[in-house]
Amino acid sequence: MNFGDIHAAGAPILMAVGGCVVLLTDLASKRSATRKFGTFLAILFCIASMVCSYTLGGQLRTAFSNGIAVEGLVVTMQILLAAIAAITIVASSEILQSFHLPKGEYRALILLASAGAMVLVQSLDLVNAFVGIEIMSVAFYVLAGYRRAQAASEEAGAKYFLMGAFVSAILLFGIALIYGSVGLAMKANGLELPQGYSFTNIVTISKAIHQVPGFGTSPLFLLGAVMLIGSLMFKAGVAPFHMVAPDVYQGAPAPIAGFLATTSKVAAFTILMRFFTILAGADTGAAINVVVIGLALLSIIVGNTGAANQKSIKRLFGYSSVAHGGYIVLGLLASLGTESQAAAITAVTFYIVAYAITTIGSFAVVAWLGKDGEDADAISAYRGLGKRNLGAAITLGIFLLSLSGIPLTVGFLTKLGVFMALLSAGGTWVAVVALIGSAIGLYAYLRVISEMFFVDSTQQETSSTDGASKLVAVSAATLVIVMGVFPSQALLPSFEASVTAPPVSGDEVK
Amino acid sequence: MTDLLNSPVWRDLFVNSADQIPWYAEFVRSLLRFVIALAGGLGSVPILVWLERRLLGFWQGRLGPNRVGPFGLLQPLADALKLMMKEDITPTNVDKTLYYLAPAIALVPVICSLTVLPWNSSSDWGAVAPHLNVGILFLLAVASIEVYGVILAGWSSNNKYSLLGGLRASSQVISYELGMGLSIIAVLLMTGTLAMQELVHSQTIVTNVPIPDSNYSVWTQSVSAGFWNWNIFKLFPFGLVAAVVYMISMIAETNRAPFDLPEAETELVAGFHTEYTSFKFAMFFMGEYANMMIVSAICVTLFLGGYTAPWGILGQLPASWTFFPSSVLNFVNHVVIAPAWLFIKLYTLISFFILVRASQPRLRYDMLMHFGWKVLLPTALANVVLVATSMALQQLFGAVGHFIAVGIAGCLATIVLWVAYLHWKARKSGDEASRLPIRRESVVRAIAARMPVED
Amino acid sequence: MLSSYIPVLVMVAGATIVALALIGLSALLGPRRPSASKDSAYECGVTPIGSARERFPVKFYLTAMLFIVFDIETIFLYPWAVNYKASGGLMFFNLVEMLVFVAILLVGYIYVWKRGGLEWG
Numbered sequence A: 001m002n003f004g005d006i007h008a009a010g011a012p013i014l015m016a017v018g019g020c021v022v023l024l025t026d027l028a029s030k031r032s033a034t035r036k037f038g039t040f041l042a043i044l045f046c047i048a049s050m051v052c053s054y055t056l057g058g059q060l061r062t063a064f065s066n067g068i069a070v071e072g073l074v075v076t077m078q079i080l081l082a083a084i085a086a087i088t089i090v091a092s093s094e095i096l097q098s099f100h101l102p103k104g105e106y107r108a109l110i111l112l113a114s115a116g117a118m119v120l121v122q123s124l125d126l127v128n129a130f131v132g133i134e135i136m137s138v139a140f141y142v143l144a145g146y147r148r149a150q151a152a153s154e155e156a157g158a159k160y161f162l163m164g165a166f167v168s169a170i171l172l173f174g175i176a177l178i179y180g181s182v183g184l185a186m187k188a189n190g191l192e193l194p195q196g197y198s199f200t201n202i203v204t205i206s207k208a209i210h211q212v213p214g215f216g217t218s219p220l221f222l223l224g225a226v227m228l229i230g231s232l233m234f235k236a237g238v239a240p241f242h243m244v245a246p247d248v249y250q251g252a253p254a255p256i257a258g259f260l261a262t263t264s265k266v267a268a269f270t271i272l273m274r275f276f277t278i279l280a281g282a283d284t285g286a287a288i289n290v291v292v293i294g295l296a297l298l299s300i301i302v303g304n305t306g307a308a309n310q311k312s313i314k315r316l317f318g319y320s321s322v323a324h325g326g327y328i329v330l331g332l333l334a335s336l337g338t339e340s341q342a343a344a345i346t347a348v349t350f351y352i353v354a355y356a357i358t359t360i361g362s363f364a365v366v367a368w369l370g371k372d373g374e375d376a377d378a379i380s381a382y383r384g385l386g387k388r389n390l391g392a393a394i395t396l397g398i399f400l401l402s403l404s405g406i407p408l409t410v411g412f413l414t415k416l417g418v419f420m421a422l423l424s425a426g427g428t429w430v431a432v433v434a435l436i437g438s439a440i441g442l443y444a445y446l447r448v449i450s451e452m453f454f455v456d457s458t459q460q461e462t463s464s465t466d467g468a469s470k471l472v473a474v475s476a477a478t479l480v481i482v483m484g485v486f487p488s489q490a491l492l493p494s495f496e497a498s499v500t501a502p503p504v505s506g507d508e509v510k
Numbered sequence B: 001m002t003d004l005l006n007s008p009v010w011r012d013l014f015v016n017s018a019d020q021i022p023w024y025a026e027f028v029r030s031l032l033r034f035v036i037a038l039a040g041g042l043g044s045v046p047i048l049v050w051l052e053r054r055l056l057g058f059w060q061g062r063l064g065p066n067r068v069g070p071f072g073l074l075q076p077l078a079d080a081l082k083l084m085m086k087e088d089i090t091p092t093n094v095d096k097t098l099y100y101l102a103p104a105i106a107l108v109p110v111i112c113s114l115t116v117l118p119w120n121s122s123s124d125w126g127a128v129a130p131h132l133n134v135g136i137l138f139l140l141a142v143a144s145i146e147v148y149g150v151i152l153a154g155w156s157s158n159n160k161y162s163l164l165g166g167l168r169a170s171s172q173v174i175s176y177e178l179g180m181g182l183s184i185i186a187v188l189l190m191t192g193t194l195a196m197q198e199l200v201h202s203q204t205i206v207t208n209v210p211i212p213d214s215n216y217s218v219w220t221q222s223v224s225a226g227f228w229n230w231n232i233f234k235l236f237p238f239g240l241v242a243a244v245v246y247m248i249s250m251i252a253e254t255n256r257a258p259f260d261l262p263e264a265e266t267e268l269v270a271g272f273h274t275e276y277t278s279f280k281f282a283m284f285f286m287g288e289y290a291n292m293m294i295v296s297a298i299c300v301t302l303f304l305g306g307y308t309a310p311w312g313i314l315g316q317l318p319a320s321w322t323f324f325p326s327s328v329l330n331f332v333n334h335v336v337i338a339p340a341w342l343f344i345k346l347y348t349l350i351s352f353f354i355l356v357r358a359s360q361p362r363l364r365y366d367m368l369m370h371f372g373w374k375v376l377l378p379t380a381l382a383n384v385v386l387v388a389t390s391m392a393l394q395q396l397f398g399a400v401g402h403f404i405a406v407g408i409a410g411c412l413a414t415i416v417l418w419v420a421y422l423h424w425k426a427r428k429s430g431d432e433a434s435r436l437p438i439r440r441e442s443v444v445r446a447i448a449a450r451m452p453v454e455d
Numbered sequence C: 001m002l003s004s005y006i007p008v009l010v011m012v013a014g015a016t017i018v019a020l021a022l023i024g025l026s027a028l029l030g031p032r033r034p035s036a037s038k039d040s041a042y043e044c045g046v047t048p049i050g051s052a053r054e055r056f057p058v059k060f061y062l063t064a065m066l067f068i069v070f071d072i073e074t075i076f077l078y079p080w081a082v083n084y085k086a087s088g089g090l091m092f093f094n095l096v097e098m099l100v101f102v103a104i105l106l107v108g109y110i111y112v113w114k115r116g117g118l119e120w121g
Helices: A003-008 A010-028 A034-056 A072-091 A093-099 A103-122 A126-144 A151-188 A202-211 A219-236 A244-251 A254-279 A287-308 A313-334 A341-369 A390-404 A410-424 A428-454 A467-485 A492-499 B002-006 B008-015 B023-059 B075-085 B096-116 B135-156 B160-191 B196-201 B238-253 B278-303 B326-359 B365-397 B400-450 C002-029 C058-084 C091-114
Strands: A061-063 A068-070 B204-209 B219-224
Touching: A003 A010, A003 A034, A003 A061, A010 A034, A010 A072, A010 A103, A010 C091, A034 A072, A034 A103, A068 A072, A068 A103, A072 A093, A072 A103, A072 A254, A072 A341, A072 A467, A093 A103, A093 A467, A103 A126, A103 A254, A126 A151, A126 A219, A126 A254, A151 A202, A151 A219, A151 A244, A202 A254, A219 A254, A219 A287, A219 A313, A244 A254, A244 A313, A254 A313, A254 A341, A287 A313, A287 A428, A313 A341, A313 A410, A313 A428, A341 A390, A341 A410, A341 A467, A390 A410, A390 A428, A390 A467, A410 A428, A410 A467, B002 B008, B008 B023, B023 B075, B023 B096, B023 B278, B023 B326, B023 C002, B075 B278, B075 C002, B096 B135, B096 B278, B096 C002, B135 B160, B135 B196, B135 B278, B160 B196, B160 B238, B160 B278, B160 B365, B160 C058, B196 B204, B196 B278, B238 B278, B238 B365, B278 B326, B278 C002, B365 B400, B365 C058, B365 C091, C058 C091
Parallel strands: none
Antiparallel strands: A061 A068, B204 B219
16 A cells, blocks of 8 residues: 555545544534534535546556556546535535534535445445445435435335345345356466456456356356346346335435435446446356346336326436436446447446436426425426426426437437447347337426426415525536537547546456 | 373373364363363352352451351352252243243353363363464353343343343443453454463463473473563553453443442342242353353453463472472473462452452442443553554654653543543533522422412 | 364353253252242232333444444454564554544544433433
8 A cells, every 4th residue: 555545545535534524523513603614624525535536637547456446437437426425515505404404414424425436436346346335325324314304204214224235235245156256267267366456356357257268157157247237226226126216316305315316326337337348248148138138128118107107306306317227227238249338438427427417406406496495396386387487497497308318408418329329239129119218208307397387377486595506406407508519519528538448358457 | 001091092182282183082172171161160150159258248247158068168059959949930921932041041151251261371281272263252252142141031031120131231241342352452462362372371481391201292381470471561551451441341241240230139129030030040140150250260361361370480380399200290280280370360350359349339320331431442442552552663662662652641641531520520510500400499399389378 | 273163162062051951950850839920020019010022212222233333343453453463564554554443433433422322311
């Protein structure tokens, strides 16, 4: 261990230290006095973490005995995670105030969850990934049930905790199976463990997959891989592991729901992307493909149909997140083909970033329109919003259009990228099914838009005081449009640049 | 006779060293050592009971048991017989399985803790499991099972007193286990081993004594290097702090006065074993006393040089006594003198705990928990860190390093004590300013409400 | 190596046999004259009301959870402590590593203390 190692892991370390510092400062002083100061401190650590990630640059470097690896993709995702944490902390300060919920713990939990997500994102060793996922999840369980006094929130916390703990066990079991199968295969074929790598390291697994004939189709490994993929998909809220997601998003206060939805997806899909790069071009039979296609299509169908007739907008966003998880999985599927890999990774990265912005924005609108800290959850509350509060209606409309994938929003481009990658990978029928799913989803989103603009309502407008949420929502909406209209000028090139070198490929290993 | 002594089976069983013998020989040896340990462990329970009652009698200005046998020595035996012949009542509505299992679960771990306790320095016969290299860990693992017996007894009895006693006992035991575990870590830092036998050796001078005129294998002679090499005096004062923390936790672990809340007879009848009669009660009783002896013996082993004498010359017959064959000298050294020192230290320590019981009033439950969590745990943790700091500094600066560490410890202690004093003062003045008048007022009001109105 | 565990096996088996034998002994030797009032729960002569399987204060659960946290800390410290002296190189480095670990737990400890998790009474 040296300074370079600590620098490479600097972003999560800073977030974790930030969590502890925020917690202790909150304890040390009177409640009201630290309200502003605690927020300031938390944001400071988020920014420090972003700067630390940024200074790592785009080239691949490993640290802590090859336990973690950092490259352009990881840096992008870590900066995104830190940004999400900062935005959530800013956006939720009003809502916490009105619920009289403790803030110090809240900020600390957000920072710690982000630290866990960052560890997960940068881990090269599956054991590190497990540590990261646990740090993230434990903070999530608490956050999901953060409004203790409200039954829905408590239910969300309990459900999320039970399911999450169960899935963690499956994940660990999957890692154990992979560990065993890799060790057995390498020993049986007289292969050396790569110098400085452990058996659970993705690089070692990659070596086993690409150099041991028949390893990719061995039942032990496939079972382990499917367990690993399945449990990470749960963390990302993909069907059929989605049952918890709508409940959690409905139960948790809006900013927290936005945080849970985005952070878990960013972290889980990034590590899945890394795991999929080593499966690319390997002979794994049809098993993995079938499982991944099944999961993707199922979540697109379930998510879009589930969203169709919701009365609660947060549940709608919950189902929408399931559907979008499905599209991201389609991108991952495309990354399994060797030719389409680069395009697929770019598409998935772009999708994750765009989805994060859209979702944070949508939940910010829900918080913005809420009164007395109560989220504007029922869709009926949005009836005639266009007349009462045009700004909010347009902002929400932009997010809904983006979620449904209408051109000129970023949602269109992300879907386009995924479908293009999928077509070049030869998954035509899959793309067609996914398009049908999108069409179903369109109904759900347009229903809300028509409620807002084309139905009259007698409801009285309430003036919201939640300035922070308003700011977040409006800037996110602007970003959605800008990224949708000028993708090449805005952000897309940087993603291409950051992921041209796939994280770790099989040929890197001797 | 010589044939027997030289036969391979005999040699396997009693002569060859442990790494050369087949498993069944090790099994037979284990059985023998088990019997020795059981005799020493459970056998000293009656002595302990007698000692406690006599000493309590002495300190409380009365006689104690003095009728059965000389000085009442046979009293515990009479008690045991009486308990055995009493009716074994199983109340209705108890959870039968757990109710019957609980005394066994309380007693088995206590006997099992005897496994790693060394009573002399022989590498083959010095303990029940002399070669177990995870000694202390095994001990902690086994000792923590004991609390199950208590909580299951409390819960299965279907009695409110039992339940409360069981809960109190379990949370008390687990709270003080932390301080205990951390104080052991301080010793591990100094010695660098988990094996109990090596823990003793690290406090003594170890020599291998060949025995020329016998068939017996070489016996390791652990000669005391003087009591100043005991762990309790190492890295002064850190070793002492660890020992004190261990001793306090040990009293709490065994639920003895002044930490005998789980059995506080003024409030809980008899605590978790209220519903137990006859020999099932005796098993809890035996378990408690055996446990008390074992934790004291571990304390002796960890901090007080184990079975060695406080002074080298006291621990062995001098080799110059050539009119005895050297095998006899060694035998006496190992089988008589070493265990004798163990017992002397053990009973001195236990007498001290009986004195504590005789002189200290029982704690209140909140005080007990506060003490465990807010005083003992941080003290033990700080002590561990300071021991490590002292060792690291000594590696860098030599002996001066230790004084730097002591300086750090002194500053830390001063700050903590000062802050604690300020808090205490603030709370005390707060009490006088706010709480007491309110209480008086409410009392006055309550009395006034009951008084007849006078015109 | 494994043979060093034979005594442990013997000890556990022996202790179990002794304990079970004692339970059996008590059932065999004593007289048996059950009666309704003798077999009811002992509450100092008062007839027991309700079951004893009631809810009890959450404090006890909290203590158990805190115990888990700090006991695991202790267990993690064990291998470190055993290898502290023999690990070679600079002890100071090992010390700093463990200080980081202890500091993280200390944050939790301070938090629990300040939030009143250790208060009884």
